[in-house]
Amino acid sequence: MSDYDTVSAEVEHEDEIPEDHPRYQDLLTRHRIEKGVEKGITHLQGMHAEGRGSAFDYLLGEETIPSADDAERAAAAHLLLADHPVLSINGNVAALVPGEMVDLAETVDADLEVNLFNRTPERMQAIADHLRDHGAEAVKGLEADARIPNLDHQRGKVDEDGIYAADVVLVPLEDGDRAEALGEMDKTEIVIDLNPLSRSPRVAEVPIVDNIIRAVPNITAHARDLVDADRDTLEKIVEEFDREHALEAAEERIRSGF
Ligand code: PTJ
Numbered sequence: 221m222s223d224y225d226t227v228s229a230e231v232e233h234e235d236e237i238p239e240d241h242p243r244y245q246d247l248l249t250r251h252r253i254e255k256g257v258e259k260g261i262t263h264l265q266g267m268h269a270e271g272r273g274s275a276f277d278y279l280l281g282e283e284t285i286p287s288a289d290d291a292e293r294a295a296a297a298h299l300l301l302a303d304h305p306v307l308s309i310n311g312n313v314a315a316l317v318p319g320e321m322v323d324l325a326e327t328v329d330a331d332l333e334v335n336l337f338n339r340t341p342e343r344m345q346a347i348a349d350h351l352r353d354h355g356a357e358a359v360k361g362l363e364a365d366a367r368i369p370n371l372d373h374q375r376g377k378v379d380e381d382g383i384y385a386a387d388v389v390l391v392p393l394e395d396g397d398r399a400e401a402l403g404e405m406d407k408t409e410i411v412i413d414l415n416p417l418s419r420s421p422r423v424a425e426v427p428i429v430d431n432i433i434r435a436v437p438n439i440t441a442h443a444r445d446l447v448d449a450d451r452d453t454l455e456k457i458v459e460e461f462d463r464e465h466a467l468e469a470a471e472e473r474i475r476s477g478f
Pocket of ligand 1: 249263267268270272273274312335336338339394395396412413418433
């Protein structure tokens with residue numbers, strides 16, 4: 221038995237996963253999702269979502285492909301240009317990248333809002349507390365004093381001064397219905413999803429086909445790089461981004477390996 225065979229999903233702390241393991245990112249992701257379920261942050265369905273994502277990531281080569289890096293730079297430019305950017309957080313996002321989302325929100329001056337598919341008061345509170353434990357000062361989503369039109373009651377609940385009023389929304393690992401409904405509200409939508417055929421990236425102005433654990437720190441790195449850029453520079457990055465190419469390049473990589 222090799223050392224790698226001894227790395228099981230039962231590791232108590234993620235530091236126990238060896239960073240030189242060939243499937244390190246996948247093991248780390250699985251571990252964080254399991255801990256999220258244990259803490260009442262992640263819904264059990266989040267494990268299915270993770271499994272699907274993991275298969276696509278394997279086919280992508282578990283790396284940020286050049287078209288995804290372009291999308292991440294365009295996302296950073298959109299967020300910096302926005303009047304009211306909001307980063308939407310669900311149970312998988314909170315488990316996988318809590319500190320990284322707080323970091324991005326601070327870098328682009330965005331609000332963080334918890335917005336769940338399987339919404340319960342307990343999970344809403346647990347996620348808000350988890351984000352605060354990772355440095356968030358304010359977390360929206362608990363007021364739920366506005367509704368996304370054309371979505372059923374629970375899934376459509378948002379804060380009036382949060383997602384409802386936002387001009388640019390980052391919605392990672394989102395289900396297609398809500399992504400479509402947010403798009404119909406004329407918001408600029410940035411979606412992170414490893415499946416380029418999923419409805420949510422297909423309706424997004426900026427589809428990012430990349431693992432969220434790589435995508436969010438990379439958007440933040442681009443935002444730091446662009447933070448002093450003038451509006452013309454940012455607008456040029458936004459204009460030059462080709463969403464169709466981003467989706468096609470990701471699908472090509474997944475299907476052919478190239
Ligand atoms: O916390 P809740 O209640 O809001 O529920 C969250 C889930 C994710 C369970 C819910 O939104 C859901 O069921 O989503 P879907 O329809 O399964 O879509 C999730 C998408 O995220 C799928 O297309 C996956 O391929 C993708 N995905 C999963 N893990 C990752 C990912 N994309 C990027 N990075 C990942 N690590």
